[in-house]
Amino acid sequence: MTGPLHNRVEQAFAELQSTQAAIVGAQQVLAGTSASVTTRNRALTVTVDAQSRVTEITFHSGAYRSLAPAELGALLVEAISEAQGEVVSKTMGMFQSLLPAGARLESLLAGSFDPDEMVGEALRAAQTPLPGEPGFRKQTTNPNSTEDHDE
Template structure:
């Protein structure tokens, strides 16, 4: 095996090991992460874990006692959806460096992740209007609509 090829293989292995270590650190950091959000009416406080799971729910100062069931449900849903959106954004920011190619001369190409597929409605805070969809998904939607 020629020396330049062996050097490139060694460099690629070192980059792979460094990337694996960085991903493991990011995963460990995120496993302890959470987002706590209050509803706009400041009645409900929801805590959401790194996978979008509800880990805590608090009714602030018993303000919920003067609400109807549907009002309280709306406040809960709003807080949970905002928490999920915050956690999704945090995960995306944490893993963003792995989606970009490495520096000049690097063998790292970067991952092509479909964040909308991974997080779904969490990215838009639960809004179904698709305002924050990527251009790729909007185009896919347009293509699907044309087929009908």
């Protein structure tokens, strides 16, 4: 099988393999990802892993002993939340580049991502003629222009 359709299928398959390899690589990097935050008074440091689980709390001095229980609790909650936010940002940055154009990781995580819209966009793109194919239309350099030119 040769021709434009065959070339598209081969290109799509190559892109799929590349994306799969990138996902595996990102997962391996993610496995070693963590974030650590030291409180502003330097009394303690909290470390969380890629799943936002607290893996370590380090008290740097005996200063925490002079804190009221509520104050120590507030410091811990603040440090844990900040460390979790950092690791989520790192994770999102790692995986955002692997998503299809227009897909936002935030919308996937929030459950507001519309896969039907993504599939519709992909189908429209797949049906668009490529350069050299009959029906290919090149847009002008003026983004406000509604005229297209056949190539």
